Amino acid sequence: MVSEITENNFLNNLNESQQEATLYNEGASLIIAGAGSGKTRVLTYKIAYLLTTGIQPYRILALTFTNKAANEMKERIAQIVGKKITWMGTFHSVFSKILRQHAELIGFTPQFTIYDSSDSKSLVKNIIKTMNLDEKIYKPGNILSKISMLKNHLISPTAYEADYQNQQNDYLKKIPEFYNIYKQYVERCKHSNVMDFDDLLFNTNLLFSSFPDVLQQYQELFSFILIDEYQDTNYSQHLIVKALAAKHQKVCAVGDDAQSIYSFRGANIDNILTFQRDFPNCKLFKLEQNYRSTKNIVDAANSLIEKNNHQIRKTIFSENKRGNLIELINSYSDFDEAASISSKIRQILRLNDYNYSDFAVLYRTNSQSRVLEDAFRKNNIPYKIYGGISFYQRKEIKDILAYCRLTINKNDEEALRRIINYPARGIGDTTQIKLFNAAHSYGTSVFEVAETPTIFNVKINSGTQKKLLDFTKKIEEYTLFYQANDAYASVEKIIKESGIITDILTDDTPENISKKENIDEFLNMVYEFCDRKANEGESNISLTDFLAEVALFTDQDNENEEEQNKVTLMTVHAAKGLEFKNVFIAGLEEQLFPSALCQTPSELEEERRLLYVAITRAEDNCILSYAKSRFRNGQTQFSNPSRFIKDIDSQFLHQQQEYTTFYGRETTNTFKEYRSHTSKIISIHSPQKNIETTNSTPISTNNDEIQVGSKVIHALFGKGIVVDLEGHGDERKAKVEFQTRGTKQLLLKYAKLTITE
DNA sequence: TGACCGCGTCTTTTT
């Protein structure tokens, strides 16, 4: 009865193609949903509709890209049909829950803890160090991303070793020891009863393939599966979906190939195409009407994305009003850019009925936020900032979490390493090395060795032994405590008794005060977590429950209430799925957007998609901006406008008159500095709409032109003469004798030398 | 053992 009424009501809110996509539930379907085409709405209504057909809420599996998206969708579904679906969240959070249920089958305990990226990196570093390898050759970051890629393709160390080609390649790349690092990494994670982010997916696949009865249990449980943002899933995730839906084929993937921006994390745009192959009777729906943006914004975005070769062709259109042209601001410096954006925000606010929260400034890299923040503070523009150092990455929070982790999982090596001597308790490097060595040779945990060092033939003096015992006893005490108390009480006890709070309160430097505030905030979050769980009907919310989720939290997940009416600052990646009335995209320059690290055609296409995502966040106004010079990596660098600007059809663009943005003293300095450096460039730029990026003279000299004897200018060291050259490609170094700063070795990749004659 | 300093390195995006 109730369901019929609601069903009729909510389906009226959908257009024809949205309705078709919502109502088709006989088999597999793929919904290609253009930006702003009401994708979330379709997904929400589809789930709501399924619930009205009698499917139980716990039998729907809905996978989203962020926890936040999941929570919002859950709430909306509850509003529409009054039912709460249980299995909804990110791949990582849903499958970590499932893994806990069956952890023992694959050699873990249900209390396994989760390594975040910095824990993983620290472990890799440690392995490299203990293997006596050179960190310059075996760069932990590179090694880790290679490991991550392998795991995302389900290539275990054993499988890696089995393929002779791999060793051959590593040998050629001069990292022959890679396999051993990978092997050790996996072994040590397992010994530590720990999974990293990729393991959550890898081990789910392992669980399903090794235990068909477990797989079958979930195949039967989930009678319908929906996945959002399919273009950003990786192979490992794709296989999980394939396995779970293999029997009933009731699966619906929603995505937009044009918005695929996570290939660096292993996401594969082709999963969308593979999806159709894996589910042969898959029905394809396209949502092409954009409800979000003005015609100009949609047309401009279309004209940009057309320049990509690799894409599913579709026609996104808008029936909204034409709207304003995309505006293009150019500035002399990043500093000016920030000032221009501030004054532009003020201007739009004056002329229209907007709030601060209707504005967002998007950028390619987090480091760009700094100048913007300064300008906003100066201009009294309230702002909130996402990204950068995550709350959970702050030292004081990680320290507390490490105590918590060790409390429930004594094998968690990175947690132990972090706190065994923090706060300082006289267990120094020498002792620690002895403990770790013994643990590895006896194949036991470091914690166990620390408890009873003599059993493992570790020779330490009685003083140190006493200190170790104090430490392990303390942790054991927390363990007993958490088993009988709730998460809040446990965390509170740990904060108070571990000595962390005492250490921070010893003196009241501003850093310590802020640390104290963060700790209070953290405790508050634990409280809210318990509160929320209690409201959801769970009792005995323990530290394990909290830890199981906290590792997968991100900053976006805990929006503050006070953050209401503020301008949003974030990276384009973080803006995925969001929309704002007015969007600024800052730093549209070569070397920055597209990033200097993206060189191959496919990488450049991803950068272009990234800009497409950025532009399509805008509802009413979209303003692009670039600066001629930018303070980066400790020095002023010059660059040309982004090639992507000329990818946008000029009929949708309005370029502000050149060089109108002068703000304050700093600008004048920058301007002078700029002129003195590049007196040529000023005349190159014609004040026309179309910007010629291809013909403008590059500001820094092509490195190949530099020879021994070349007279050069360096932005910081001034004039000099090249006296020696060595290396090739990115490694190419020049020895330069500067007139006033002596002789320096410079990596040409970074030095940006200019030949003067 | 810990605090501090100076040097060199490296700079993308994040579940």
Add this chain to the structure above:
DNA sequence: GACGCGGTCA
């Protein structure tokens, strides 16, 4: 500019 590392000194 920020960070990590290694060396030095108390």
